Amino acid sequence: MPNQRSVYYLSDRTGITAETLGHSLLTQFDGFEWRKVSIPFIENEEQAREVAEQINQTAERDGKRPLVFSTIITSEIRRHIEQANCVIYDFFETFIGSMEQELGQPSAHAVGRSHSVHNTSSYFNRISAINYSLSNDDGMNLRNFDKADVILVGVSRSGKTPTCLYMALQYGISAANYPLTEEDMETHDLPKALLPYRDKLFGLTLSAEQLTQIRQERRPNSRYASLEQCELELKWQSELYQRYRLPFIDTTNISIEEISTTILKQKKLKRRLYGE
Structure with missing residues (x-):
């Protein structure tokens, strides 16, 4: 019987980036049955608190911490998710700091640029x-x-x-x-x-x-x-x-x-x- 784990894809926009990158990583692990939940457009702290509570309920039900793949930009919203009973793989947080240091300027921290129509x-x-x-x-x-x-x-x-x-x-x-x-x-x-x-x-x-x-x-x-x-x-x-x-x-x-x-x-x- 496969090992079952819950996975959340969280984003302040469409969630496509989180799903794509998260899925690529999960495919490297055999023998698991992934219960996937995608929650896009988390745009304020109230929504973030609700999502955190949902994650906590999932952790209690499963007896294991859910895996959370996130592309949430706003730190205030991200803070609520970080307090939930989960393990977070935050794609922007992982890379932005290092890139800011290398490029010598702060990032825009603008929501939704990867899928916007600015171009x-x-x-x-x-x-x-x-x-x-x-x-x-x-x-x-x-x-x-x-x-x-x-x-x-x-x-x-x-x-x-x-x-x-x-x-x-x-x-x-x-x-x-x-x-x-x-x-x-x-x-x-x-x-x-x-x-x-x-x-x-x-x-x-x-x-x-x-x-x-x-x-x-x-x-x-x-x-x-x-x-x-x-x-x-x-x-x-x-x-x-x-x-x-x-x-x-x-x-x-x-x-x-x-x-x-x-x-x-x-x-x-x-x-x-x-x-x-």
Whole structure:
């Protein structure tokens, strides 16, 4: 039976930073079942006291101190959390002091800068990329493919849409996608619509077992979801990737974050967020 521990992600804004960094650290420890609680927008001392009380109740229930990952800037709010029965991993407190000393100036201690829209260029890059990916999903607007940074290809339900949206949201990348269908298989060739954009193509693949499991959720007990059909499509897809020397990645056992980062690296795409 796994060892159960409670984890809190606390922030005075969205909590995305605390969750992302905290999750990265927790993945290094096997054999635990994490009970995760995310509490964003802790903006005053009254809210902080309520959160501290909730943490204390959790500690009493579990018989163990909860782990708390925090990106709270305001010291008055942070003080109440520090008094709770928990072990705190405060990302800003850990690094800000050392950076102030090295850079020779105090930090702004401004709330929400990491996810604010003070960089309007970065913000609108993100919105534009998301709109592009939504408008160019499943090959809907082939005429817009010339504006794509990358075009993901793969058989149905191979993860193209979520990967495109993740790259748009996190990196400001304009990603389109095109589904490889049974009709395409009959031609034994790359779809003609994709030929002008070969340098932008990137393939996704996965195991036949995982593909059939995903398809079963959409169309249970159908030919479309059968293991035989999935194996047939993936075999044809693999041959296509090799024939046209298309870069591709097997997504069977890796996260969407790893998939997206691999695509950016292999296609030499530059992130358009955070002032880059």
